[in-house]
Every structure is written in C-alpha cells, then in structure tokens.
Amino acid sequence: MTAAAAKLDVMVPLPGVVEQVTKETPDTFTLTVSRDEDSEQDVFQPGQFSMLWVFGVGELPISISGDPADRDKLVYTVRSVGKATHALVSQKPGTEIGIRGPFGTGWPMEAARGRDVIIIAGGIGLAPLRPAIYEVLRNRDRYGRLVVLYGARSPRELLYRKELAAWAQQPDTQVLVTVDYGGLGWHGHVGVVTTLFKYARLQPSKSVAMICGPEIMMRFVTRQLEEHGVTAANTYLSMERNMKCAAGFCGHCQYGPLFICKDGPVFPYTTIRPLLEKYEL
Amino acid sequence: MVTQTLERVIEEHPFFTGLDQEFMDLVLGCASNVRFPKHSYIFKEGEPAETFYLIREGNVALEIFAPQRKPIVVQTVGIGEVLGWSWLVPPYHWKFHAHAIADTRAIALDGKCLREKCEENHDLGYEVLKRFAQIVVHRLEATRFQLIDVYSAQK
Numbered sequence: 156m157t158a159a160a161a162k163l164d165v166m167v168p169l170p171g172v173v174e175q176v177t178k179e180t181p182d183t184f185t186l187t188v189s190r191d192e193d194s195e196q197d198v199f200q201p202g203q204f205s206m207l208w209v210f211g212v213g214e215l216p217i218s219i220s221g222d223p224a225d226r227d228k229l230v231y232t233v234r235s236v237g238k239a240t241h242a243l244v245s246q247k248p249g250t251e252i253g254i255r256g257p258f259g260t261g262w263p264m265e266a267a268r269g270r271d272v273i274i275i276a277g278g279i280g281l282a283p284l285r286p287a288i289y290e291v292l293r294n295r296d297r298y299g300r301l302v303v304l305y306g307a308r309s310p311r312e313l314l315y316r317k318e319l320a321a322w323a324q325q326p327d328t329q330v331l332v333t334v335d336y337g338g339l340g341w342h343g344h345v346g347v348v349t350t351l352f353k354y355a356r357l358q359p360s361k362s363v364a365m366i367c368g369p370e371i372m373m374r375f376v377t378r379q380l381e382e383h384g385v386t387a388a389n390t391y392l393s394m395e396r397n398m399k400c401a402a403g404f405c406g407h408c409q410y411g412p413l414f415i416c417k418d419g420p421v422f423p424y425t426t427i428r429p430l431l432e433k434y435e436l
Numbered sequence: 437m438v439t440q441t442l443e444r445v446i447e448e449h450p451f452f453t454g455l456d457q458e459f460m461d462l463v464l465g466c467a468s469n470v471r472f473p474k475h476s477y478i479f480k481e482g483e484p485a486e487t488f489y490l491i492r493e494g495n496v497a498l499e500i501f502a503p504q505r506k507p508i509v510v511q512t513v514g515i516g517e518v519l520g521w522s523w524l525v526p527p528y529h530w531k532f533h534a535h536a537i538a539d540t541r542a543i544a545l546d547g548k549c550l551r552e553k554c555e556e557n558h559d560l561g562y563e564v565l566k567r568f569a570q571i572v573v574h575r576l577e578a579t580r581f582q583l584i585d586v587y588s589a590q591k
Binding site: 277278306307308312335336337338341342343344345346347349350353354368369371372375 | 450495497506508509510511512514515516517537538577578581582584585586587588
C-alpha cells in the first residue's frame with residue numbers, strides 16, 4: 156500500500172516518532188510525538204482521540220491533550236494502568252509508534268463562541284479538555300469568561316500543575332483546584348470537585364459546560380450544573396468505553412444506539428443523559 | 437456602629453441570606469468578629485463545641501489526627517461557608533481539628549446562646565435547623581462521592 160493510500164484508510168496506522176516522555180504524576184505521562192511528513196493527522200479538534208500502536212504489544216485509544224494550533228507535534232497524556240499503556244509510556248525518545256486518527260467528535264468550540272466556557276475535569280479527564288482550554292486562551296476575544304474546575308484524588312495526582320497556575324493568571328479566567336484527600340503540605344481546597352461550585356463565578360444562562368472524568372463524577376457534576384442553572388442543552392460530556400476500531404465497525408464501544416468512537420466521544424448531555432441513567436449500560 | 441457592620445456582614449453571608457429581621461436581631465446578640473492567623477488552630481477534636489463560624493475570608497482545613505501518622509485533611513471550608521455544627525448536637529464536642537491554613541476572618545456565633553434562643557423561639561430554631569440541614573445534606577452527598585474514590589476506580 157502506498158503512503159497516499161494509507162492516508163485514506165482509517166485502519167492503517169501512519170508512523171510517528173516519540174520525541175519526549177514527561178512524567179506528570181507517579182503513573183501518568185505525557186508523550187510528544189512528531190510526524191515525519193505533513194499529515195491530516197496533525198489537524199485535530201479539541202476533544203478528539205487517536206489510536207496509538209505500540210508495535211508488538213497493541214493499540215490504544217488516547218485523547219489528544221496538546222495544542223490544536225501546534226501542527227508540528229501531537230501530544231498525549233497516558234495513565235499507565237495495564238500492559239499496553241505501560242509499554243506506551245515506556246517508549247524511549249526516537250522510537251517509532253503507529254498513529255491512526257484523529258477520530259470522533261470534538262468539544263463544541265463553535266457553539267461556545269461568545270459564551271462563558273466552564274471546564275470541569277476529574278483526574279486524567281483534564282487531558283482531553285486541555286486542547287479546549289488552549290483554544291479559548293489563544294482566542295480570548297471569541298469567548299467569555301473561562302472557568303476551570305479540576306479535581307484529583309490527591310495533590311500528587313494533579314496533572315499540569317504549572318499550567319494550572321499559569322492559566323489562573325490569565326484575564327477573565329478562574330481556575331479552581333481540589334483534591335479528595337489532602338496532605339499536610341497541601342494548602343489548597345480539599346473536597347470533591349462538586350464542592351468547587353460554590354466558589355465559581357458562573358453566569359449559567361450564558362455558559363457552555365464541558366465535562367470529562369469518570370462517569371460517576373460526571374453524573375454528580377451534571378446535577379450540580381443543573382442546580383446552578385446551566386441547561387442540559389449547554390452541557391457536553393466526553394465518554395470513554397472500550398474503543399477498538401475507532402470507526403464504528405467492531406461494535407466494542409457500542410453504548411445503546413451509539414458508538415462512542417464514531418458518534419462521540421464528546422456528546423451533548425441531552426443525547427447521553429437517558430443512557431447515563433440506565434443501570435444495564 | 438460595630439453592630440451595624442456585623443449585621444450587614446451576617447446578612448450578606450450565604451448562610452443567613454433571607455433571614456427575617458426579627459430572627460436576625462436574635463442571631464446578632466450571639467455574634468462577634470474573630471480572626472485566626474495562618475497555621476493557628478480554631479478548635480481541636482474533643483474540646484467543647486460552643487461556637488460556630490461564618491467564614492468571611494481565608495481557608496480552614498478539617499483534620500483528623502491519627503497516632504503515628506500525619507493529620508489527614510478531610511475537607512476544607514472557605515469563604516461563604518459555615519464551620520462547625522457540633523455545638524448543635526450533644527455531647528457538644530468537636531469531632532475534628534480546624535486548622536486555619538490561611539489568615540482567616542470569620543463571624544463567631546455563640547452556639548450555647550443561639551441554642552437557648554432556639555429553645556425559646558421555635559420558629560427561629562426551625563429556621564436555623566433548616567439551614568443546617570441543607571449543609572449537612574450537601575456534605576453527606578460530598579462525603580459519599582468522596583468515598584466512591586472515583587479517580588482510583590478509573591484503573
């Protein structure tokens with residue numbers, strides 16, 4: 156198969172080279188991957204994901220966590236929780252991996268224009284939301300206030316700590332961080348992510364909310380958003396479930412009538428709400 | 437003059453928003469301004485709980501002390517929140533340490549004084565209990581969410 160034909164086949168990975176692996180937390184790493192030629196893979200929407208091949212080990216769906224305006228590289232933040240993710244984060248700079256994608260739906264950046272953007276992330280859920288934050292901060296005049304609410308299990312499990320501090324210094328931006336369990340050296344907020352709502356400067360009627368984290372956390376968060384007056388129509392969630400082919404062929408990520416890989420991973424809450432409440436799913 | 441300032445501060449605090457003037461006058465009689473420097477302890481576990489606080493500025497960590505371990509911070513209480521409800525429930529002893537992790541300003545309300553006024557005036561008692569019930573429910577929900585340990589479950 157020629158390179159041109161491979162570009163057209165969503166099932167064929169194209170090569171990328173690991174440039175850098177940065178440790179974010181004890182089990183989470185950020186990989187910077189360069190492409191050796193101009194590729195449509197370098198153009199992505201915030202919220203989309205790639206399928207990353209570790210040759211000889213397996214393929215993984217990983218959200219893109221880098222800046223969409225940076226066309227020279229792709230950035231992924233990966234939590235090492237199994238054989239394949241461990242192999243991925245153990246790649247040495249210079250190693251070649253395979254990349255398919257980008258796939259899926261992105262965050263509603265167009266719909267959010269002229270509105271406040273509320274970003275609510277839990278744990279590694281901040282990774283797929285980071286491109287949306289970059290997008291808002293780069294185009295500050297297109298959006299209203301940016302409010303970032305981020306919760307993690309403990310201080311040492313917080314992602315992008317330096318960036319969180321830098322974002323908080325940006326105009327018209329509020330960044331609130333909490334951990335479920337604090338330690339003596341932690342002088343920030345302690346409590347689940349929903350406890351940050353009382354400190355957030357929200358304008359619910361003119362806001363779009365984007366949420367990513369464990370499903371249970373997202374259910375708690377959507378309740379809080381509704382209590383604060385952010386409508387379901389202006390709320391979006393990113394889902395993750397067993398994505399394998401990323402093209403809606405294999406059915407592994409089927410979620411009721413939807414395929415997470417193709418119809419998502421970002422969904423309007425109005426679409427996903429009846430499914431989130433189904434015990435059987 | 438001091439009382440007027442205190443009244444405005446209490447009226448503006450989310451906990452007492454919308455309280456009738458008659459009740460506000462009763463509450464005011466039990467209130468005073470307090471400050472806690474960073475790293476001081478506002479109260480400690482086991483001590484008599486005779487006061488609660490409306491936080492105006494700063495941040496307070498609720499800590500559980502465990503022998504041969506560093507204290508565990510289970511929650512922080514910040515601006516606009518209420519610190520302490522042990523004054524409301526027998527045996528009126530604090531269940532946590534409250535550690536000011538920033539310079540903290542608050543309105544202190546004498547719990548014994550307010551309890552007595554609530555006993556005398558059940559309408560005030562009902563109003564105060566309704567407000568505390570809301571806080572207790574929110575904290576119970578947050579504690580359940582915390583117990584699920586969702587970020588660990590991601591594994």
